Each structure stands twice: as structure tokens, then as C-alpha cells.
Amino acid sequence: MTKILAVDDSTSMRQMVTFTLKGAGYDVIEAADGQEAFDKAKGDQVDLVLSDVNMPVMDGITLIKSLRGLDSYKFTPMLMLTTESAGDKKMEGKAAGATGWIVKPFNPDQLLSTIKKVLG
Amino acid sequence: MSIDLSQFHQVFFEESFEGLDAMESNLLELECETVDSEVINTIFRAAHSIKGGSGTFGFTEIAEFTHILETLLDEIREGSRNLTVDMVDLFLQSVDCLREMMQQIQDGTEVEKDTPKELAQAFEKYLNSENSENNVSDSSGTRVGDASSTVGSEAEARTEAGDTNGAGVVVAPGGRRWEIKFRPNVDMLRTGNEPARMFRELDSLGHYHCKVDTSQLSKFSALEPESSFLAWNISLSGDVSREQIEEVFEWVADDCELLIEEIQSEEAGIVAVDESKVDELKIDELKIDERKVESNESKVAEIGATEARSAETNVTDAAESDDPDTKQEAIKAKKESGKAKENSSIRVGTEKIDSLVNLVGELVITQSMLSQIGEDFTVEDLSRLKEGLGQLEHNTRDLQESVLRIRMLPINFTFSRFPRLIRDLSRQLDKKVELKIIGEETELDKTVMEKIGDPIVHLVRNSMDHGLESPEVRLAAGKDETGLLTLSAYHQGGNIVIQVKDDGAGLNKERILQKAVENGLVGEKETLSAEQINDLVFRPGFSTASEITDVSGRGVGMDVVRRNIQELNGTVEVVSEEGKGCVFTIRLPLTLAILDGQLIRVGDCTYILPLVSIIESLQVEPELVSHVAGGCEVLSLRDEYIPIVNLWDTFKVEPDSKSIEDSILIVLESENHKVGLVVDELMAQQQVVIKSMETNYERVGGVSGATILGDGRVSLILDIVGIVKMAGTQASERGKVLDFPSKHKAA
Numbered sequence: 114m115t116k117i118l119a120v121d122d123s124t125s126m127r128q129m130v131t132f133t134l135k136g137a138g139y140d141v142i143e144a145a146d147g148q149e150a151f152d153k154a155k156g157d158q159v160d161l162v163l164s165d166v167n168m169p170v171m172d173g174i175t176l177i178k179s180l181r182g183l184d185s186y187k188f189t190p191m192l193m194l195t196t197e198s199a200g201d202k203k204m205e206g207k208a209a210g211a212t213g214w215i216v217k218p219f220n221p222d223q224l225l226s227t228i229k230k231v232l233g
Numbered sequence: 234m235s236i237d238l239s240q241f242h243q244v245f246f247e248e249s250f251e252g253l254d255a256m257e258s259n260l261l262e263l264e265c266e267t268v269d270s271e272v273i274n275t276i277f278r279a280a281h282s283i284k285g286g287s288g289t290f291g292f293t294e295i296a297e298f299t300h301i302l303e304t305l306l307d308e309i310r311e312g313s314r315n316l317t318v319d320m321v322d323l324f325l326q327s328v329d330c331l332r333e334m335m336q337q338i339q340d341g342t343e344v345e346k347d348t349p350k351e352l353a354q355a356f357e358k359y360l361n362s363e364n365s366e367n368n369v370s371d372s373s374g375t376r377v378g379d380a381s382s383t384v385g386s387e388a389e390a391r392t393e394a395g396d397t398n399g400a401g402v403v404v405a406p407g408g409r410r411w412e413i414k415f416r417p418n419v420d421m422l423r424t425g426n427e428p429a430r431m432f433r434e435l436d437s438l439g440h441y442h443c444k445v446d447t448s449q450l451s452k453f454s455a456l457e458p459e460s461s462f463l464a465w466n467i468s469l470s471g472d473v474s475r476e477q478i479e480e481v482f483e484w485v486a487d488d489c490e491l492l493i494e495e496i497q498s499e500e501a502g503i504v505a506v507d508e509s510k511v512d513e514l515k516i517d518e519l520k521i522d523e524r525k526v527e528s529n530e531s532k533v534a535e536i537g538a539t540e541a542r543s544a545e546t547n548v549t550d551a552a553e554s555d556d557p558d559t560k561q562e563a564i565k566a567k568k569e570s571g572k573a574k575e576n577s578s579i580r581v582g583t584e585k586i587d588s589l590v591n592l593v594g595e596l597v598i599t600q601s602m603l604s605q606i607g608e609d610f611t612v613e614d615l616s617r618l619k620e621g622l623g624q625l626e627h628n629t630r631d632l633q634e635s636v637l638r639i640r641m642l643p644i645n646f647t648f649s650r651f652p653r654l655i656r657d658l659s660r661q662l663d664k665k666v667e668l669k670i671i672g673e674e675t676e677l678d679k680t681v682m683e684k685i686g687d688p689i690v691h692l693v694r695n696s697m698d699h700g701l702e703s704p705e706v707r708l709a710a711g712k713d714e715t716g717l718l719t720l721s722a723y724h725q726g727g728n729i730v731i732q733v734k735d736d737g738a739g740l741n742k743e744r745i746l747q748k749a750v751e752n753g754l755v756g757e758k759e760t761l762s763a764e765q766i767n768d769l770v771f772r773p774g775f776s777t778a779s780e781i782t783d784v785s786g787r788g789v790g791m792d793v794v795r796r797n798i799q800e801l802n803g804t805v806e807v808v809s810e811e812g813k814g815c816v817f818t819i820r821l822p823l824t825l826a827i828l829d830g831q832l833i834r835v836g837d838c839t840y841i842l843p844l845v846s847i848i849e850s851l852q853v854e855p856e857l858v859s860h861v862a863g864g865c866e867v868l869s870l871r872d873e874y875i876p877i878v879n880l881w882d883t884f885k886v887e888p889d890s891k892s893i894e895d896s897i898l899i900v901l902e903s904e905n906h907k908v909g910l911v912v913d914e915l916m917a918q919q920q921v922v923i924k925s926m927e928t929n930y931e932r933v934g935g936v937s938g939a940t941i942l943g944d945g946r947v948s949l950i951l952d953i954v955g956i957v958k959m960a961g962t963q964a965s966e967r968g969k970v971l972d973f974p975s976k977h978k979a980a
Contacts, residue, residue: 123282125245126289133236167281181423187459190425196285204487212425213484218288218296221236230434233427 114140115232116157120150120164120176121194130163130194133221134228147171151179154186161232162191163215166202174202174209181210190231194219238290243578245286246339250332252279254649257328260321261652268309268316276324277306283331295334298349301356302327308360320359325653327352408439408471411478414492416446416464421488423459432467434481439471468496579679581639589635596628633920637678637827644722644731645673647686651693651720658697665704665714666697671721677729681801681821685731688794688805692733692817693718695790700737700815710812712736724823728845731819740809742766767807767815771795799954802828802843802937804903820845828923828950830940832916833899836886840912841921841940841950842899848907850899850915858893865964868898868909875900877909878960883935889913903953910956923950935959 117139121127124145131141142159144150148171150164162180164173171179173193180186193206196217203214215227256279259272280303287295302324308314330348337344413435417428435441446464450456469478478493479486603621606614648670659666677685701707701716708714719734742763749755749769761769773792798805802822809815822828822845830841857869858877866877877898881888890896890913898909921940926933937952 122278123245123286124248125241125286126282128244129236129238129241129289132241136236165285167278169275169278188422188425188427190427194285196281196288207424207484207487210424217285218290220289221238231430233430233433 114138115161116140116142116159117228118142118144118150118154118159118162118164120144120147120162120168120173122146122165122168126165126194129221130224133224137225137228139228147173147176147179150176154180155183158185160189161228162186162189163228164191164193166193166195166206174206174211177206177211178209192227192231242290242339245290246335247578247580249283249286249335252283253328253332253335255279257325257653258649260324260328261656263316263321270310273306273310273316277303277310280306292338294344294346294349295331295338298327298331298334298353301353301360305356305359314359323352323355323359327356409473410496411467411469411473411475412492412494412496413467413469413478414464414490414494415467415482416449416490417461417485418488418490419460419462421485422461424485424488426485426488428461428463428465431481431485435467435469435478438473438477438481439469441467441469443467464490579640579642585635585639589632589639592628592632592635596625596632599624599628630920633827637823638676640679641676641823642679642682643674644677644682644729647682647689648673648720648722650686650690654690654693655697655718658694662697663703664697664701664716666701666716666718669717669719671719672723675722675724675729676823677722677821678823678826681729681823684797684801685803685819685821688797688819689720689731689733691790691794692819693720696733696735696737696815696817700735700739702738706738725820728820729823731821732816733819734814734816736814739811739813739815740767740770740807742809742811745769764806764808767809770807771805826923828921828938828940829918830921830950831899831918832942832948833880833912834914834916835880835884835912836888838884838886839916839942839946839948840880841948842901842910842953843950844918846901846903846953848900848902850897853893853896853898853909855892855894870900870909873907875907875909876957877911878956879911880956881911883956883960883963901953903957908953908957910953921948921950 117134119127119130119134119141120143121130122145127143127145131143134141142153142157144153146168147164150162151171154162162177164176166173173195177191177193180189180191190212191210193203193211193214194217195202195206195214206214212231213227215224256276259276259279262269262272263276280299284296284299284303287293287299305314305320306324309316309320330352334344334349415428415431417426421428432441432443444466446466447462449464450462456462475493475495482489482491485491599621603618603625606618606621610618651670652668655666655668658664696718701718702710702712704714707716717736719732721732721734723730745766746755746761746769749766749772750757754769754772755761771791771794795805798819798821804820805817807815807817822843828841829844831844831847833840833842853868858866859869859874861867861874867874868877877893879891880886881891888896893911896911896913897915898911899915900907900909902908921942923938924940926936926938929939933949935952935955935958936949937955938950939947940950942948
């Protein structure tokens with residue numbers, strides 16, 4: 114089963130994302146910050162990373178950068194969940210190795226259609 | 234797939250309230266001159282999460298308001314604007330306002346619009362003013378970017394809607410033809426962007442044909458599998474707009490060379506070009522408009538942006554469902570979730586649940602062991618049975634403690650509101666006060682916690698208003714100009730002790746006494762101990778404040794404080810030293826559901842006394858009992874005279890013996906006064922589950938509740954203060970006077 118790592122410090126957002134993805138048949142691993150996500154991703158290879166940007170302990174951009182540094186995550190799609198409207202966070206994320214982004218607020222359908230596009 | 238988002242609302246509200254609490258406490262830390270970046274980041278993060286969540290779950294009012302707040306926070310965070318005390322004030326007000334809005338949404342009531350509007354205007358003022366001197370380019374730069382990206386996301390939303398409804402996208406009749414040249418940069422693959430994904434998406438848009446350009450492909454020996462050397466020439470035809478194609482390549486726009494050209498077909502061509510241009514034009518106009526308005530009249534601009542944003546949300550909403558009925562349903566759903574909230578939830582750490590599961594497991598093992606013994610029981614098995622029962626008792630107690638622990642929360646839930654209160658009060662009263670909190674991790678039952686908040690607030694207000702002096706007075710008295718207010722909590726036995734301590738002027742004993750005499754609370758010739766004088770402040774209608782302020786009211790407080798605390802089976806007392814300050818000490822049982830009780834017997838009746846109130850029990854020598862004026866009995870115990878209450882007399886039951894030397898006297902303390910209770914026998918000590926008299930029967934004097942004993946009988950839990958009152962009334966009816974409290978030191 115396709116495994117997705119969902120990272121967000123907001124429980125409600127994380128629950129919503131997880132619920133949506135699980136409902137669509139994906140296997141979901143949750144993490145509340147970048148560090149937790151990094152540790153989990155190292156131990157358990159995932160097929161896609163979906164991460165919030167602004168988080169305590171380790172932010173999403175650092176997470177993506179750290180994961181890209183691992184051999185097993187060189188080509189894994191990694192998407193940022195971002196409300197940063199200014200765009201520089203997106204660019205910062207891209208520079209760190211993010212595949213793309215989903216702009217908050219989004220609804221479950223938008224989330225799923227993007228995920229499906231990326232995973233094919 | 235449609236998902237009911239309202240199932241996440243409750244969690245969203247909970248975490249948002251937590252986020253607001255975090256914002257508040259961190260804002261209070263910000264007061265110092267230097268802005269700690271970690272602190273401001275935490276505040277920003279909390280606001281950001283609330284904005285993201287409220288947008289996602291459809292609470293636009295909150296999302297919009299948080300957005301403005303966040304913009305200013307961001308500027309402070311980036312260092313492009315200095316934080317002022319007034320800004321902190323505004324942020325704090327916004328936290329209050331958001332809390333209010335959130336509560337209103339949760340309750341399903343109308344969300345108030347005026348306060349957020351006013352606050353938003355105040356934020357706008359900051360965002361536009363001053364800044365014009367230093368950071369013009371900076372701020373306007375971000376804001377324009379902001380506006381254009383709003384437009385961008387509107388376009389996105391439209392496309393999304395287009396996918397499902399087929400509406401909203403400008404499509405040329407008869408289809409269009411596009412030529413796309415796509416050359417990824419060498420390392421595009423390293424961001425996880427597969428060209429295959431883009432081709433799939435193009436395929437879903439229309440009919441496409443693709444040619445690979447291998448001209449840049451290096452020799453096989455020099456080929457790097459992680460790099461991309463290919464390019465593609467794609468022709469696409471169908472009802473496809475430029476935006477749709479651009480969206481396919483949105484994530485890689487900076488990682489490739491991309492050329493999108495429309496091929497003019499003879500008939501439909503012109504129309505198509507026009508429309509696509511018009512489309513672009515619209516967006517450009519909007520950008521320009523925003524920019525113009527921005528530079529001219531910022532308020533108008535904000536309204537424009539707000540409208541754009543709300544339009545965006547409307548589109549998203551519309552994509553989810555169609556119009557008016559949904560609103561109604563949404564309101565209904567909100568109301569329902571509001572109702573559900575009334576049942577109130579509690580967050581429990583998983584380790585607490587784990588220990589519970591563990592204990593239940595043990596209980597099951599004990600139960601199966603016992604039933605095994607019971608299957609064919611012989612006398613030889615008796616010791617095993619006893620052992621099993623002992624284990625059962627052990628399990629039950631552990632389980633009980635664990636279940637109770639679930640209801641326990643750190644007292645920080647109550648204490649956390651004080652930094653803000655102190656800040657506001659010290660500004661209002663013009664006093665300098667430092668707040669120190671000790672033991673905020675101390676756990677307390679949730680119900681007790683909810684009820685103890687107000688009394689503590691009252692004590693703190695009182696200390697701030699009457700206890701702590703103004704900086705000038707303090708300096709004159711040789712003290713530090715900043716007063717110290719300490720809130721502390723710790724466990725002691727089965728109780729939690731909460732102290733409110735200040736290093737202010739202390740209680741003015743002469744004034745209290747004078748006032749008490751004026752009010753007729755104390756006779757003119759009476760001599761009272763220091764403790765008794767201090768205790769007078771808890772009498773109804775008592776205030777020594779020379780002038781009434783709106784901070785701690787008109788002296789209708791302290792008696793209410795004491796009454797509230799007594800309702801929780803707790804006590805409150807005050808110790809004061811003139812010129813040095815005073816300490817209010819509240820003692821509360823950890824839970825209201827269970828009481829550590831001492832079983833006592835008088836005749837046929839078994840009663841229960843709260844164990845905490847028992848000081849000692851003794852057999853009395855008759856010569857130590859003296860009859861004072863009015864016929865009341867007192868016991869001379871060490872240095873004190875203690876009034877004696879015969880329980881058999883008060884409750885009118887037949888005792889084993891009416892003579893005191895055959896009975897047992899239990900010395901109890903309640904409300905700082907001692908009293909001796911005469912009973913026939915002291916029995917076991919045990920924890921009892923309190924059943925309310927009011928719920929099950931009616932209020933009975935001298936009894937605070939009831940419980941069911943192991944043998945199934947009902948036993949009454951005694952209310953010591955009530956019993957003393959009853960005894961006093963009975964005595965005075967008989968012409969005796971039992972004055973309680975009366976604890977005069979023996980001469």
C-alpha cells in the first residue's frame with residue numbers, strides 16, 4: 114500500500130489530512146513536527162511526504178532538506194502545505210528540494226486530486 | 234469523495250484555544266525591550282495555525298482577522314518593525330477577541346463583527362503608518378505580492394471548480410491548439426518532479442502528442458541517471474486554457490525552460506486569442522488596481538483584498554456544495570457541535586490510559602483466579618482465597634486511583650490566566666508587580682479546578698488592590714519598588730494547598746478591629762487573637778478599603794470566597810504580618826467524588842468524619858471538663874479550651890453511655906477553630922464515595938453527604954461546621970450559649 118507521511122503541528126489539520134488519505138486507501142504515518150517526521154521517515158520508507166511549513170522543533174523546509182540528503186529519499190515526492198501567500202516560502206522550499214506545494218486553505222477533494230496527480 | 238469537515242471542528246477549537254493561550258502567555262513574556270525571536274516565532278506559529286485551520290474548516294471571519302494580525306507579527310518577526318507596548322496591548326486584545334469569536338462559532342451564535350473590525354482597523358493603522366518612513370518598499374512589496382497571489386489562488390480555485398462542475402473556466406469554442414516546449418533543468422528530478430506526472434496531467438486535459446528532443450543527451454559513459462538531459466516538444470489540443478497548462482508546470486516553473494504557444498486555427502483562433510488575452514488582462518488589471526489602491530488608500534485596499542479572499546472562499550464552498558441550504562445546514566451543524574461541547578471533554582495523556590488498561594488486565598487475572606478457587610472450594614483453599622481477595626482489594630484501589638487521575642489536570646489551567654490579569658491590573662493601578670508561579674504542574678480534579686478559579690482571582694485582585702503598595706510607598710518603606718505576588722500550589726496528604734502570597738502592607742489589624750466593632754461583629758470589650766482578627770475579613774459585608782475601587786469591589790468578596798471554597802469541602806485562612814505582606818492559604822480535597830473518611834459510631838448509628846479535619850482523639854478525664862457560663866462544656870486541652878459537642882445530643886440518638894469518661898472525644902478542626910466531638914467508638918478508616926444528599930433526598934443540617942458502606946447500609950458524612958451550629962442553636966434554645974468560634978487562650 115502506498116505510504117504517505119503527513120506532518121503538521123496542528124492536530125485538526127493532521128487529522129483531516131489523515132482521514133482523507135486513509136479514506137482514499139493510503140497508508141498514513143503522522144508526525145507533529147519535522148524532527149518526529151524525520152525520525153519516522155528514516156525508520157520507515159514512505160512514498161510521499163506531505164508537510165506543513167511552520168512547525169516547532171524542526172520546520173517543514175528543514176525537514177525536506179534533511180530528507181533529500183538521504184539516499185532513500187532522493188526522488189521521493191515531497192509536498193509543502195503552505196499558507197505563505199508571498200511566495201518566497203515556496204521558493205525556499207523548492208530550493209530545499211520540495212516537489213511542490215498545496216496552498217491552504219484546501220478541501221479534501223483538492224488534496225486528493227493533487228496527491229493522485231503526484232503519485233500517478 | 235465528500236468528507237464532513239465538521240468532525241474536526243472540536244479538535245480545531247481545542248487546539249485553537251490552546252494556541253490563543255500560548256499566544257497570550259508568550260505576549261506577556263514579550264514585554265521586555267528586546268524581542269526574543271523564539272518567543273515571537275511561537276506567537277506567530279500559533280496565529281498561523283489558527284489562520285490555516287480556520288480557513289480550511291470554513292471559519293472565514295477568523296481566518297481574515299488572523300491574517301491581518303499575522304501580517305504585523307510577520308513584520309516584527311522579520312525585524313522590519315519594532316514592537317511597542319501598545320502593539321502588545323493590541324495583540325492581547327485580539328487574542329481576547331479571537332477567543333470570543335471562536336466561542337461564538339462553537340456555540341452556534343452570531344459572531345460579533347464590531348470588535349474585530351475595530352481591531353483590524355487598528356492593525357491597518359500600524360501597517361500603514363510609521364512604516365512609510367522606513368520600510369515603504371518593504372511593506373508594499375509584500376502586500377502587492379500578497380494581493381496578486383490571492384488572485385492566483387482564485388484562479389486555482391476556479392480551475393479546481395472547473396474540474397468538477399465544468400463551470401468557471403474560460404474555454405474557447407471548438408477547442409484550441411497549443412505548442413509546448415519543455416526543457417527541464419539538469420537537476421529537476423532531484424526535487425521529485427517526474428516529467429511523467431506532467432504528461433499524465435496534460436493527457437487528462439486534452440489530446441496530446443509528444444516528441445522527445447535528445448540533442449542534449451550526453452554520451453553513455455558520461456550519463457548521470459539522476460540528471461535530466463531530455464527535452465520535449467508537446468502539442469496539445471482540446472478545451473484547454475493557458476492557466477490550466479501553466480498549472481501543470483507550476484511547481485517546476487523555475488526548474489525548466491518552458492514555452493507555451495497557442496497555434497492559431499483559422500476559425501476559432503481569433504476568439505481564442507482574444508479570450509486568453511482578456512483573461513490575462515483581467516488578472517493584470519486586478520493586480521494594478523490593487524497596487525494603485527494600496528498606495529492611495531490602504532483601507533479600501535484591504536476591503537478589496539478581503540473581498541477577493543472571501544470570493545475565493547465562496548468558490549471553494551460552492552465547489553463543496555450548492556448555496557442557501559448548505560448555510561442553514563452548516564449553522565445547524567455548528568449548533569449541534571456547540572451542544573456536544575457542553576458535555577465538555579478532557580484531554581488525557583496516553584500514559585494514563587495505558588496504566589488504566591494495564592490495571593484492568595490485572596483485575597481480569599485476579600477475577601479468573603478467584604473464580605478458579607471458587608469452582609471446587611475446600612477449606613484448604615482458604616488462604617489462597619484470602620490472598621486473592623487481598624489482591625482484588627489492591628487492584629480495586631489502584632484502579633480507582635487511576636480513574637481519578639484521569640480527571641486530574643495540572644493547576645496551570647487555572648494559573649495561566651494570571652500573568653495577563655496581573656499585567657492589566659498593574660497598569661490600571663499604576664503598581665509594579667512581579668508574578669511568581671510555583672508548582673503549576675500540581676494536579677487537581679477538573680471540577681474543583683473549574684470552581685476554584687474565581688476565588689483565586691478574587692484573592693489576587695485583593696492582593697493587587699489592597700495588599701501591594703504603590704512604588705513610592707514601597708520605596709519609602711525601604712522595599713523594592715516592584716511588589717512580589719506569589720501563586721503556589723502543592724499536594725499535602727489528600728489535599729491540594731494553594732497559596733496567594735504578597736509582600737505588601739499586610740492586613741491592618743487596628744482598622745479591621747475598629748471596623749468590626751463599628752459593624753457590631755465584635756463587642757467593644759472583646760479581646761481577640763491576631764488570627765481571629767484576620768479571620769474577620771471573611772465575614773459578610775466586611776471591607777477595610779478606605780476607598781472603593783472597581784478592582785476588588787466593595788467587600789462583598791471575601792465571604793463569597795470562603796463560601797465557595799467551603800462548598801468544595803475546602804478551607805481558606807489568612808496569615809498576615811504588618812508591613813511584610815500576607816498569605817492566603819486555600820486547602821482543597823483533590824477530588825469531590827471520594828473522601829478519606831473515619832467511621833465513628835454513636836449507639837446504633839455509624840457516621841463518617843472527613844479524615845482531614847481530625848486532629849486527635851482521646852479519652853477524657855472528667856476533671857479536665859469544665860462548665861462555663863451558659864452551661865456549655867469545654868475541655869481544657871494543653872493551652873486551649875475546646876468546646877465539647879455531644880453527638881448523641883445533637884442528633885438525638887441513644888448512646889452507649891452519656892458519661893464522658895466512657896466515651897471517646899475526637900478533636901476536630903474546621904475553619905481554624907477546634908471542637909471536641911463526643912462519640913461511642915472509633916471504627917475503621919476508609920475511602921468513601923460521596924453521594925449528594927440534595928440529589929438523592931434533601932439538604933439535611935449537619936450532614937454534608939452520604940455513602941454506602943461495605944455491608945450495604947447508608948452512612949451519613951458529617952458536616953462539622955453544621956454540627957457546631959446545630960449544637961449552638963440547641964444550646965441557646967435551652968438557654969445555654971455555645972459561642973463558636975470561641976478559642977480564648979487559657980490564662
